[in-house]
Amino acid sequence: MIDFCGLSLAHPIVNGSGTFDAIAARRTFGDALLADFPFAAFVSKTVTLEPRQGNPPPRLWEQPAGLINSIGLPNRGLDGYLERDLPELGALPVPLIVNVMGFTRGEVGRLVAAFAARDEVAAVELNVSCPNVESGLVMGADPGETAALLEHVRPLTSKPLIVKLTPNATDVGAVAAAAEAAGADAVSLINTLRGMALSPGTGEPWLGGRTGGVSGPAVRAIALAQVGEVAARVTIPVVGMGGVERGVDADDLLRAGATLVAVGTESFRDPRAGERVADELRDLQSKRSEIAPEIRSADTQKTGIK
Numbered sequence: 001m002i003d004f005c006g007l008s009l010a011h012p013i014v015n016g017s018g019t020f021d022a023i024a025a026r027r028t029f030g031d032a033l034l035a036d037f038p039f040a041a042f043v044s045k046t047v048t049l050e051p052r053q054g055n056p057p058p059r060l061w062e063q064p065a066g067l068i069n070s071i072g073l074p075n076r077g078l079d080g081y082l083e084r085d086l087p088e089l090g091a092l093p094v095p096l097i098v099n100v101m102g103f104t105r106g107e108v109g110r111l112v113a114a115f116a117a118r119d120e121v122a123a124v125e126l127n128v129s130c131p132n133v134e135s136g137l138v139m140g141a142d143p144g145e146t147a148a149l150l151e152h153v154r155p156l157t158s159k160p161l162i163v164k165l166t167p168n169a170t171d172v173g174a175v176a177a178a179a180e181a182a183g184a185d186a187v188s189l190i191n192t193l194r195g196m197a198l199s200p201g202t203g204e205p206w207l208g209g210r211t212g213g214v215s216g217p218a219v220r221a222i223a224l225a226q227v228g229e230v231a232a233r234v235t236i237p238v239v240g241m242g243g244v245e246r247g248v249d250a251d252d253l254l255r256a257g258a259t260l261v262a263v264g265t266e267s268f269r270d271p272r273a274g275e276r277v278a279d280e281l282r283d284l285q286s287k288r289s290e291i292a293p294e295i296r297s298a299d300t301q302k303t304g305i306k
């Protein structure tokens, strides 16, 4: 078992917000999904205060090493989520982490307070990739904005608060340190990187939102660097994600300092990716622990250092 902010998880693999629709999966796979859930905790898609339609289509561009998405966070809004999504997600066999986003600190506060009151919710993840309409600054791109947000929402809940950092920041380590100092229980990263694709015919931006978020193997090396940087700056747990396809990718993020690893884009190709990555990781770690004593003793003989 893994302890993450007081939650006991069966293994270190969770999903990235917005990349696995557990409600649709339950409709497709039935109760078999519950008997054999692919993740150790479920992170729900971003919820906003008001319902959102999302961006105009097209919303996805597939590229050789992943996706560019311009989904635009469509969701039912807080009331619709409480009424229709929470009863289904609260019945999953793993802890539920609700991801929220607001356009002002007050909006984020209302979302955090609403979920603080719900027993089905184990933790809240703050998606800070959007601009604060009052200051014009992206909440997670500036350490001062991030700290001010945490200071506002921290008193509203005793549940663990995870800050999902944006990689589109000048100094992600400074933002993570500010989040920790202002009371965050954990940080998660990376969210998608801004990118663009042009329509081959017209040369105009392909995506309805013009630009979108790049994810998948294309961002893996960036995720590894940022997770390593952040893990060295904070003492709270880090959830690492970005381009994880196999157990070895998860292992890299754990070795860079993450406590948990999220699988995102890969779940679109393989809905059981979470479970597969967890199995591959377990194999890798047990093989390493079998050979490690021999390597250690060979090293000791060579160097004399124990």
Ligand SMILES: Cc1cc2nc3c(=O)[nH]c(=O)nc-3n(C[C@H](O)[C@H](O)[C@H](O)COP(=O)(O)O)c2cc1C
Residues within 6 Å of the ligand: 015, 016, 017, 018, 019, 045, 046, 067, 069, 071, 073, 099, 127, 164, 190, 191, 192, 214, 215, 216, 217, 219, 241, 242, 243, 244, 262, 263, 264, 265, 266
């Ligand atoms: C289609 C799609 C939708 C996403 N929706 C959300 C979302 O609603 N909230 C959020 O915080 N991150 C969202 N993300 C970002 C992922 O959770 C994750 O941070 C990112 O994709 C990097 O991981 P990956 O390379 O394994 O996909 C989304 C990513 C994709 C590809």
